[in-house]
Amino acid sequence: MLYWRIRMVNIDTNGDKIEELLSRGVEDCFVKEDLKKELLSGRQLRVKFGIDPTGPKIHIGRAIPLRKLRQFQLLGHQIVLIIGDFTAQIGDPSDKLAKRPMLTREVIEENMRDYKAQIGKIIDIDKVEFVYNSDWLRPLGFQEICQLAESFTVQQMIARRNFSERIEKGEEVSLRELLYPLMQGYDSVAINADVEIGGFDQLFNLKAGRYIQKHYGKKEQNVLTIEMLEGTDGRKMSTSWGNIITIVDEPEDMYGKIMSLRDDLIIKYFTLTTDLSLLEIMGIEKAIKGGENPKLHKMRLAREIVTMYHSEKAAAKAEEQFESVFAKGALPETMIEIKLPVLDVASELKSLKVIESKSEWTRLIKENAVSIHEGEVISDAKWLPKESCVLRIGKRRFVRFV
RNA sequence: GCGUCGAUGGUGGAGUGGUCUAUCACAACAGACUGUAAAUCUGUCGCCUUCGGGCUUCGUAGGUUCGAAUCCUACUCGACGCACCA
Numbered sequence: 207m208l209y210w211r212i213r214m215v216n217i218d219t220n221g222d223k224i225e226e227l228l229s230r231g232v233e234d235c236f237v238k239e240d241l242k243k244e245l246l247s248g249r250q251l252r253v254k255f256g257i258d259p260t261g262p263k264i265h266i267g268r269a270i271p272l273r274k275l276r277q278f279q280l281l282g283h284q285i286v287l288i289i290g291d292f293t294a295q296i297g298d299p300s301d302k303l304a305k306r307p308m309l310t311r312e313v314i315e316e317n318m319r320d321y322k323a324q325i326g327k328i329i330d331i332d333k334v335e336f337v338y339n340s341d342w343l344r345p346l347g348f349q350e351i352c353q354l355a356e357s358f359t360v361q362q363m364i365a366r367r368n369f370s371e372r373i374e375k376g377e378e379v380s381l382r383e384l385l386y387p388l389m390q391g392y393d394s395v396a397i398n399a400d401v402e403i404g405g406f407d408q409l410f411n412l413k414a415g416r417y418i419q420k421h422y423g424k425k426e427q428n429v430l431t432i433e434m435l436e437g438t439d440g441r442k443m444s445t446s447w448g449n450i451i452t453i454v455d456e457p458e459d460m461y462g463k464i465m466s467l468r469d470d471l472i473i474k475y476f477t478l479t480t481d482l483s484l485l486e487i488m489g490i491e492k493a494i495k496g497g498e499n500p501k502l503h504k505m506r507l508a509r510e511i512v513t514m515y516h517s518e519k520a521a522a523k524a525e526e527q528f529e530s531v532f533a534k535g536a537l538p539e540t541m542i543e544i545k546l547p548v549l550d551v552a553s554e555l556k557s558l559k560v561i562e563s564k565s566e567w568t569r570l571i572k573e574n575a576v577s578i579h580e581g582e583v584i585s586d587a588k589w590l591p592k593e594s595c596v597l598r599i600g601k602r603r604f605v606r607f608v
Numbered sequence: 609g610c611g612u613c614g615a616u617g618g619u620g621g622a623g624u625g626g627u628c629u630a631u632c633a634c635a636a637c638a639g640a641c642u643g644u645a646a647a648u649c650u651g652u653c654g655c656c657u658u659c660g661g662g663c664u665u666c667g668u669a670g671g672u673u674c675g676a677a678u679c680c681u682a683c684u685c686g687a688c689g690c691a692c693c694a
Binding site: 439441447448462463465466467468469470499500501502504505528529531532562563564565566568569570572573574575599600601602 | 634635637638639643644645646647651652653654655656657659
C-alpha cells in the first residue's frame with residue numbers, strides 16, 4: 207500500500223542552505239529570485255547538467271559543478287545528467303575559438319567508460335537520472351529541426367561573442383556550430399529541466415535553453431553558472447600545463463600537488479573545492495592575513511581534499527610522507543637502482559632517463575646539485591661510486607647504487 | 609584552380625647576408641633563502657668533449673655567396689583573399 211509514497215522525497219527548504227547553494231562558487235545566477243522561490247516551494251526540481259564525454263579524467267576544476275549538483279541532491283532535488291554523446295559528435299564551439307573535429311562513436315564510448323565511477327565520488331549515482339541525448343536528437347527529422355531553428359534568429363546567434371569575434375576577423379563559422387546551442391537547448395525541453403548548471407563559458411548555451419523551452423511552450427529553466435578555478439600555478443587549468451589535480455590522482459600525488467599551490471589561491475580552493483563552512487574559511491583568510499603561516503592552512507586544504515576523494519587514513523599517510531620526504535629531506539620509499547660495477551655514471555643515468563644528456567650532467571655537477579645522500583657534494587663529473595650509496599640529484603631525483 | 613602571406617629551440621614570439629646556439633617572455637632545471645615542491649633572488653637552459661675545443665639546429669630539398677635563419681628555385685604544410693557553385 208501507498209507505494210507511491212516510497213517515491214516521494216523530502217525536500218529541504220532550509221533558507222541558509224539555499225542561500226549557500228545560490229552563491230558559493232556561483233558566477234552568475236539567472237533568474238535568481240525565481241530559482242529561490244522554486245527552491246523554497248518544496249517542489250522537487252529537475253536539475254540538468256550536461257556531461258561532455260570528450261574528457262575522460264575529472265579534475266577538481268571540473269568537479270566544481272558536480273559538487274554544486276551534490277548540493278541540490280542533498281536538498282532532495284532530482285539530478286539529470288545528460289551524456290552528450292550526440293552533441294559531442296557535432297562539436298561544441300563554446301570555449302574554443304577554433305573549430306573542433308567530429309568525434310567518432312568509438313572514442314566517446316571509450317571516454318565514457320570510467321566516467322561514472324569518477325563522478326560517483328562526488329554525487330550519489332543511484333539517485334541520478336542518466337540520459338543520452340542521442341535518444342532524442344538522432345531521430346529528429348529535417349522538419350523538426352526547422353521548427354527548432356525557428357526559435358532563434360540569425361542575429362541573436364551571431365551576437366554571441368565567440369561567433370561575432372570570428373566573423374569580424376574574417377574567420378569561418380560553420381553552420382553546424384550555430385546549430386549546437388539549439389541542440390543543447392532542446393535537451394532542456396526533452397528532459398523538462400527546471401535548472402541547468404554549467405561553467406561560465408556555457409552561458410550562451412544555457413540561456414539558449416530558456417528560449418527554446420519557451421518556444422515549445424514550457425517554463426523556462428533557471429541558469430546557474432559556476433566559477434572557473436585556476437590551476438595550481440595560477441594559470442588556466444590545462445592538461446598540457448600539468449597544473450591540474452584529478453580526482454583520481456593517488457593520495458600522495460594529490461597531496462603534493464596541492465602543496466605546490468600558490469598561496470594566493472588557498473582561499474579560493476577552500477571555497478570551491480571543499481565542504482568547509484564559509485564561516486570557517488573566513489577565519490582561515492583572516493589568520494593568513496594576520497601573518498599565520500599559509501603552509502599550515504595549505505596542509506589542511508590538502509588533507510580535506512585527499513580525504514574527500516580517498517579517505518582520512520590515506521590523507522594522513524600522504525601528509526606523513528610529504529613531511530618526511532620534502533620537509534625533512536628523507537628518502538622516498540622507492541627509487542631507481544643501479545647495479546654497482548659502474549664505469550660511466552653519466553651515460554648510465556642518461557640511459558635510465560634520469561638525466562636528459564651528458565651536458566645536463568656536467569651542468570648539474572657545476573651547480574653543486576649532485577651529492578651523496580647525507581654526504582659530500584660531488585664536484586667531479588667522472589666520479590664513480592665505490593660502494594653502495596644513494597645519489598641525490600637536485601631535490602627530487604634519487605638513485606641508489608647497489 | 610589562381611593569388612597573397614606565413615613556417616624559427618618545450619611553448620609564445622624577435623631576428624631579413626657575417627659579431628646567430630639565435631633578443632625576450634613563459635615553462636623547465638639548479639643554487640640561495642624559507643614556510644613546502646609556495647613567493648623572492650641568482651644562475652642554467654642544443655649535443656659531445658681529453659674542458660683547449662669540436663659538432664649540429666631556424667618546414668624539406670637544392671642553389672647563389674668567401675659566408676645564409678636571413679637571398680633564389682622547387683616541394684610540403686598552414687592561414688587568408690579571389691574564382692567556381694549562380
